[in-house]
Amino acid sequence: MPHIDLPEGFPGISAGLTYRPETAKPMRELAHVLLHDANSLTPGERELIATYVSSENNCHFCQSSHGAAAACHLGDASVVDKVKADFLTAPVSDKLKALLAIAGKVQKDGKLVTSSDVEAARKLGATDLEIHDTVLIAAAFCMFNRYVDGLGTWQPQDPDMYAQMGKHLAAEGYTAPSIRAPVQAT
C-alpha cells in the first residue's frame, strides 16, 4: 500500500513518475542519457551496473525491470543472475568487473572509491568517461531505488510484467513511459 495517493495500477517508479510529471521529465532524461544514448559502454553493460546497484539496495522493482532490460540487450538472462549473485565469477569482461567494483562502493558511500580502484579500471581499458558514467549510474540508482521504496510503491512479483518492461526499455529507452496505462499483475 503506497504511502501517498499514487495512481492505481502503476507499478514501481511509474507511479511516482505519473503522479509528478514535473520531476518525471528530468528523471527520465537522466536515465535515457546514462543507459540508452550512445556510449563506449554497451547498453547491456550499463543496465548490468544499474541492476547490480539496485540489487545491492534490495529494490525489487528496479533490479527486476533493469535486469530484464539487461537480459534483452545481452540475449541472456543467466548473466544477469550471475552478476547479482557474484559479479567476480560472472561471464563479463574484466573491465566491467572493475567498474562494478566502483559502482558497489558508490552504492555504499562515494568516499569509499579509492585511486587504486580507478587505476585498476583504467589498466583494464576504462576511459575517464566510462568511470564518470559508472559513478553517476550507481549514484542515480541510489536515488531511483530510494524513490521507489520510500513512497511504498506497488512492486509486483509477476516476471512477465518485468519481461515486457525490459523489452520496451531495451528498444525505446527512457524518454517515453514503458507503462502507459494501469496494469494487471500479481
Place this chain on the structure above:
Amino acid sequence: MPHIALPPGHAGIRSAMAFRPETARPLNDLVEVLLTGPNSLTRGERELIATYVSSLNCTHFCHSIHGAIAAAHLGGDEALVRQVKTDFTQANISPKLKALLAIAGKVQKDGKLVTPADVEAARKLGATDIEIHDTVLIAAAFCMYNRYVDGLGTEQPDDEALYRERGRRVARDGYVAVSAEYLAAPATH
C-alpha cells in the same frame, strides 16, 4: 585530487557537470524543480531537507553549499542551519518540517525504512501528499548528488565565505541560470 581529469577551476558538482554537460542538464533541471519550483514548502524548507540529507551523507561540498542557500532564503540565519544539521528536533522550525526531516533521514538510509506511521505523523501536522512525495524525492536525489560528488573525488573547498557568496547567488538566480557559468567550460573528452 579528482579520480578522473575533471576541468580545473571548478569545485564539487560543478567540476563533474562541466565534464559531462549531457548529464548536467537533467541533473540541474531536477534540482531546479525540486528546490526552486512552485511548492507549498518554502525554498528555505526544501533547502534544509537537502542540507540535512547531505550532512548525514557527510558530503562537505553539498551540505555547505545547500546550507548556505538555505541560510540565504532564511534571512541569513546560519545558526538555524547548523542546528538542523546537529539535531533538527531541537531546531526552531515547524513540527511539520521536523516530521518531514524524519522521513528524509529514513530515505537517506533506505527507502524501505519509511513506515505508514511516519507518513501519518507528517500528515497530522499538515503535510500534503505532494509535500511527502517531494520530501522523499529530495532525500533520494541528494543520495545521488552526494555520491556523485564524493565518488569522483571532486575538490571540496573549506572556505565558508565561498559557499556563502555562491549560496546567495543560487538563492537569487536558481540552479539552471547559475549552471551557465560552468557549462560554458570546454569539455575535456
